[in-house]
Amino acid sequence: MPELPEVETVRAGLQRWVAGRRIAAVEDVHARAVRRHPGGASDLAAQLAGRSIESVQRRGKYLWLPLGAPDALAAARPALIAHLGMSGQLLVLPADTPPGPHLRARIRFADGGPELRFVDQRTFGGLRLDDLTDDGPTPVPVSIAHIARDPLDPLFDDARWIAAVRRRHTTIKRALLDQSSISGVGNIYADEALWRARLHGDRPTAGLTRAQLVELLAAIREVFAAALLAGGTSFDALYVNVNGQSGYFDRSLNAYGQLDRPCARCGTSIRRLKWMNRSSYYCPSCQRPPRAPRAS
DNA sequence: CAAGGCTCCTGATAGC
DNA sequence: TGCTATCAGGAGCCTT
Numbered sequence A: 001m002p003e004l005p006e007v008e009t010v011r012a013g014l015q016r017w018v019a020g021r022r023i024a025a026v027e028d029v030h031a032r033a034v035r036r037h038p039g040g041a042s043d044l045a046a047q048l049a050g051r052s053i054e055s056v057q058r059r060g061k062y063l064w065l066p067l068g069a070p071d072a073l074a075a076a077r078p079a080l081i082a083h084l085g086m087s088g089q090l091l092v093l094p095a096d097t098p099p100g101p102h103l104r105a106r107i108r109f110a111d112g113g114p115e116l117r118f119v120d121q122r123t124f125g126g127l128r129l130d131d132l133t134d135d136g137p138t139p140v141p142v143s144i145a146h147i148a149r150d151p152l153d154p155l156f157d158d159a160r161w162i163a164a165v166r167r168r169h170t171t172i173k174r175a176l177l178d179q180s181s182i183s184g185v186g187n188i189y190a191d192e193a194l195w196r197a198r199l200h201g202d203r204p205t206a207g208l209t210r211a212q213l214v215e216l217l218a219a220i221r222e223v224f225a226a227a228l229l230a231g232g233t234s235f236d237a238l239y240v241n242v243n244g245q246s247g248y249f250d251r252s253l254n255a256y257g258q259l260d261r262p263c264a265r266c267g268t269s270i271r272r273l274k275w276m277n278r279s280s281y282y283c284p285s286c287q288r289p290p291r292a293p294r295a296s
Numbered sequence B: 001c002a003a004g005g006c007t008c009c010t011g012a013t014a015g016c
Numbered sequence C: 001t002g003c004t005a006t007c008a009g010g011a012g013c014c015t016t
Helices: A004-017 A040-048 A158-167 A172-177 A187-196 A210-231 A247-252
Strands: A023-027 A057-059 A062-068 A078-083 A088-093 A103-109 A115-120 A126-133 A271-275 A278-282
Touching (some): A004 A057, A004 A062, A004 A088, A023 A040, A078 A088
Antiparallel strands (some): A078 A126, A103 A115, A271 A278
């Protein structure tokens, strides 16, 4: 599942391979992939044709590609927004590569070089166009302005996040997954960061100390850094690495998916809790549950 | 307004 | 063999 490190790897790859190129045509656009674009597939294709991709930006798990306006006098500047969802990939491939079964859109370039393909098996991801608005040093699309800065953003305010979390009436894992409070953390890295910080995800946020939350933020950044190091090393060597796969980090996981395997710190078997149609993995010894431990 | 739950989707896998 | 049930889950949207 693409979370911040995977999306950042994709961003860097796209910056290397598609920034500065002019779009010739957009084809084979799957209706569900553009369900959040008001004008639908035909409008998306029409608006993209002829525009140049200026750069590739990211906040949390969202990517956007600011577009050069054909009309220099146009007030609004548009960007192509991409979200990978659960299974989305952005692939840069030679234009004659046969389309696979999950192709959702293909962007052809005026230079005739490799094209950009959006491939998404489970179709939770999508593409859309939106105008940029000012938000600090870097403009951000209007429709994702509600997404909080992520912990790798230099402008992320640690003290402010900690204070906000302690005022809320929820549990810490829910707070980590709330993209309007802190972005980029998904189910996998939430479990990994909580394991590192020795916190159970069901702990009420109001009962956590500032020191515990400082440690949790550090844990998130450590996990992100380790994943980026593992996944970001070879993106400019192969086109195929410009995608949303996270398999390279699987061997480094300490909690997520480790049911019944020994905790790397204390040897206790990792447990799983069912929660909201998904799973939480934790060490029952290192990460003491707030109440009586539930059955796994 | 905050919090929490529902839903979209498809392919792999398990169980009968 | 072939069917059904289960699981993976980001985030918009809806209800409470």
